[in-house]
Amino acid sequence: MRASNKISAVQVRSLPPGKYNDGAGLWLVKRDDGGGQWVLRLTVYGRRREMGLGGIGEVTLKEAREEAAKWRSMARQGKDPIKERERMRREMFREDQSLSIITHEAFEARKASLKNDGEAGRWMSPLDVHVLPKLGRVPITEIDQRDIKNTINPIWHDKPDAARKAINRLGIVMKHAAALGLDVDLQAVDKAKALLGKQRHKVKHIPSLPWQEVPDFYQSLTDGSIAQLSLRLLILTAARSAEIRNLNLSEIDSDVWTLPAERMKAGREHRIPLSKEALRTIEEAMPFEREGFLFPGTRKGVISDATWTQIMKRRGMEARPHGFRSSFRTWCAEATDTPREVAETALAHVVGGAVERAYRRTDYLDQRRELMERWADHVSGKVD
Incomplete structure (x- = not known):
């Protein structure tokens, strides 16, 4: 001994x-x-x-x-004493096996792969709103396909996108629980989808203005207000709403606007070449600048995208601000000979597979600079 x-x-x-x-x-x-x-x-x-x-x-x-x-x-x-201790802890604290606890553990494990470490709350939101209020206190080991089906059913057809995100993320949580050694049914989510059936909802795309009509609308934005100037820049750059609203002058160097990865949907830095018309619009908006932000809100923060929507609604338009990206993309396809990869890069879309992107180490800045000048000429009426 x-x-x-x-x-x-x-x-x-x-x-x-x-x-x-x-x-x-x-x-x-x-x-x-x-x-x-x-x-x-x-x-x-x-x-x-x-x-x-x-x-x-x-x-x-x-x-x-x-x-x-x-x-x-x-x-x-x-x-194995280590495994036995873990088993005893789980049995002693059964509440720690609740779906709510395991969901937050799964979220913490995934944070590093989410934009801004998931600070915007978008990953958790579908679960927080549609799943956890009903199943949060239930031990995850007791959740089956009927529980999931009954929870998701009320939004399955009426809110298909939210339902899809909620049920898919619930599947991720179940896999996390299994990795922890909990006795969960990994097929429960797929079984629930089978019980729910096919979604009947048809995807509705955001209404956009035909590219031929964009010049008339753009040239009507003449009052010099922060709302109309920012909307003009949205059209000229084909950028997303949040990218324009949160534009900071520190991001602009000469005629290139560089958006950092944390501000991009795809989580990758994106450069936007600014046309002469875009630079003039930025110069015109300079008196509104506050703490570096070109389009500040009335009291704090930045301008709301609802401001742009109201401009278009008041004019009786069905099109919405985000739709100008579609207008630009359709113009590229129908009125120019722009290569697909250049047009898609202008919209900050990821083009091609991982291997192709690894070898194609360009963002086509020079080609896009010419393209954005042509788009600016089109919308400002300098060309037919």
């Missing part, structure tokens, strides 16, 4: 940084800051395992020896 009880209670506090063997597999690991950790070394199924038993600030020498004896006994019974 291995010698044990080699360390005294006084030594636990006084020993310098290092590793000290108390015997029978129990070790004290002292840190430079004076703290320390109890570690039990075991051999389970022929493998060396190390099991943390707690810090010296919370676990005394006597308690560490008692814990070590308990887990050594379990190892002699052919059980």
Whole structure:
């Protein structure tokens, strides 16, 4: 039998940084800051395992020896003490297996791959709104396809996009639970989709103005207000609403506007060549600048995209601001010979597969500079 009880209670506090063997597999690991950790070394199924038993600030020498004896006994019974401890913890705290808890754990695990670490809340939103209010307190191991079907059914046809996101993200949460070792039905989401059936809702695209009619609308934006100037720049750059509204002058260098990755939907830096007309519009809007933002709100923040929508609604238009991206893309296809990859890059769309993108290391800035000048000439009426 291995010698044990080699360390005294006084030594636990006084020993310098290092590793000290108390015997029978129990070790004290002292840190430079004076703290320390109890570690039990075991051999389970022929493998060396190390099991943390707690810090010296919370676990005394006597308690560490008692814990070590308990887990050594379990190892002699052919059980893995680490896995057994995890199982016992899960059984002791069943509420920790609730869908709500596991969902937030899954979100934390995915944050690094989400835009701005998921700060906008878009990943969690479908679950927070449509799933967790009904199933949040239910242990995830008890959730089956009928629970999921009954929860998603009210929005399956009426809010198809939200329903699709909610059920797909629920599937990710279920996989996370399985990775934790919980006994969940990984087929529950697919079974629920089968019970829900095919969505009857048809996708409605955002109404856009035909590219032939954009010049008349653009040239009517003449009052010099922050709303109309920002809408003009939206049209000229074919950018997204949030990109224009949050434009900061620090992002502009000469005739190139560089949007950082954290502001882009695809999470990649995007350069927009600014036409002469766009630069004139920016210069005209300079008196409105506040703290670097070209289009600030009335009191705080930045201008709302609802302002643009109201301009178009008041004129009886069905088209909406985001639709100008479609107007631009259709113009590229019908009125120019612009290569597809250049037009798609102008819209900050990801073009081609991962391998193709790895070899195509260009954003076609020069070609897009010429393209945006032609688009500006079109909308400002300089060409037919």
